[in-house]
Amino acid sequence: MPSTLIMTGQWAQGREMELIEAVQTALSTAIKIPEWDRDVVVELCDANRRIVPTGRSERFTRIEIKLFAGRSLEAKRSLYQSIVRNLAVLGIPKNEIKIILLEIPPQDWGLRGGLPGSEIDIGFKIDV
Numbered sequence: 001m002p003s004t005l006i007m008t009g010q011w012a013q014g015r016e017m018e019l020i021e022a023v024q025t026a027l028s029t030a031i032k033i034p035e036w037d038r039d040v041v042v043e044l045c046d047a048n049r050r051i052v053p054t055g056r057s058e059r060f061t062r063i064e065i066k067l068f069a070g071r072s073l074e075a076k077r078s079l080y081q082s083i084v085r086n087l088a089v090l091g092i093p094k095n096e097i098k099i100i101l102l103e104i105p106p107q108d109w110g111l112r113g114g115l116p117g118s119e120i121d122i123g124f125k126i127d128v
Contacts (some may be wrong), residue, residue: 002067009058069103085086
């Protein structure tokens with residue numbers, strides 16, 4: 001059920017689906033979400049629309065993942081490492097990747113016609 005935002009520079013123009021697939025694969029592998037559970041967006045920013053940390057390049061990439069609370073530290077660590085590995089293949093240096101997990105209780109998600117996430121069967125485990 002994660003909702004993911006990938007923000008990076010214009011260098012990725014034309015490679016958006018590669019970024020999406022790299023992060024989606026990491027989500028499926030590390031925190032065991034099913035392949036059909038997809039909600040990933042890419043935003044490309046011009047240099048005049050963002051400030052990156054000192055010493056980082058246009059390839060600096062921030063990934064914000066909103067997800068149900070409940071994953072173990074081991075699963076989160078696996079997710080971070082998997083994302084970094086997958087993005088390295090696209091030429092993003094590991095020290096230019098920032099990953100932010102925003103854990104939200106299931107009752108704070110409105111899903112499937114306006115039901116709280118805590119009242120539906122999402123079809124997979126979140127306590128991995």
